[in-house]
Amino acid sequence: MKQLEASARKPQVPVFAGLSGELGLTTHETVYRQLRDRILCGGFQPGEAVTLRGIAEELGVSPMPIREAVRRLIAERALDMRDNRRVVVPPMTRPKFTQILFARKALEPELAVLALPRLTAKIISKIEAIDDGLGRAVAAGDPQGYMRGNYLFHFTLYERAAADMLLGLVSSVWLQFGPFMRMAYGRVGTTDLEDFHEVAIAAMKAGNERVLRQAITDDIEQGMGYIGDTVLGKRQ
Amino acid sequence: MKQLEASARKPQVPVFAGLSGELGLTTHETVYRQLRDRILCGGFQPGEAVTLRGIAEELGVSPMPIREAVRRLIAERALDMRDNRRVVVPPMTRPKFTQILFARKALEPELAVLALPRLTAKIISKIEAIDDGLGRAVAAGDPQGYMRGNYLFHFTLYERAAADMLLGLVSSVWLQFGPFMRMAYGRVGTTDLEDFHEVAIAAMKAGNERVLRQAITDDIEQGMGYIGDTVLGKRQ
DNA sequence: TATCGCCCATTGTGATCACAAAAATGGCAC
């Protein structure tokens, strides 16, 4: 069973209304967002193969928009195309992990500091609400909820920096370690971690640049250290 | 006149032998590299519209591989798709310029330092040869030759770092200011600039990490400052 | 002459088909 009846060509409207309520989006844009969300929240396993026709059938569209969405994710290094033209969720390696850690520490604290003077009380309380939900997800043992909350916490802040170009770089970096957060947080509890998010929120309220920068840096080092130790083994 | 005779379907071999001698490459990969090279070397003007069918006819292939190549370049922010679905070479803005400068200074010196212990005498002399050619291009008033040489100088070094993930980020950054180097270097002579490449090469030979890091940083600041002042006007 | 509205060309999007290569499968010999 393909989608619909086949042979009768579907009306090729550029608006995709089948999956999400958002109108005005192209099909491949919707597909892209779905795949991206799944990667960021741990919906794929590292090493898992991704086939165009497979995703196409799963989402009920033709392989064409899948091709474009996957091609885009490959460009962002969220997916990897092997020499045999097979598309897979790339595995983590120690060198790659080291580079990701460096890039995060080099870019994200700056984004946070750029956002700081542009924060409003409303945005800060929104971030606080996200952090509360994150805490509940941890307590409930819900790794995907935790990952989504963590992502939203950081990017709700970073988006306020109005620095699209840097945000794009950081998004690409996050897409590359998404599947490994899942591996790390899926198997162990996370309640024993010190919460630098609280420190960061306090710094936002106080408008303290130095403390915010340090809190984000600490959060990155702690989170990535935890992921690295769990997935790749203790640092040598 | 389309490509070949049309109506007679072309044999859809995944190997593209029409444009470059490199075999084993898909058509969209070849197209991607061509477009990318043109962007990096100033073959496009900022604001210039890029149409799928236009490029397709120009290169003598169907619009399909163009779609994938353009989609990839959009993901790397080398091209921009407007709301009207028109694809253009994105213009430069002061905020974007500031972000690019920050990202370059945050990432490229590190790549150079990572490459340093992995450099061989052969690689260094290759980089020296590139720098010589670059000097000749400047003397000959050949902006595209200068841009290509400058690109090769930096990336021949960076590639030795064996840090693919960081290299990908930096590549994306370069793709975003490529068209503006052209605007800057196309209209004014570049002979009055101090040559930090020489300093960098000396540091490579001496294995001096600190000097190399500083030389790359200086080169970035000088080059970007020149581009910024020329294209965007003096800094306010 | 200036401006508004209509028509047509252009362009991106999605679907479908054809093809080649790689992977998976099955059968046959030993």
Add this chain to the structure above:
DNA sequence: GTGCCATTTTTGTGATCACAATGGGCGATA
């Protein structure tokens, strides 16, 4: 039972067609 080769299936790639929307150009009207 095991290993190897031929066949089948799966998968990415490229081409072509159909469609909707945007944009430009032309003519009519005030």
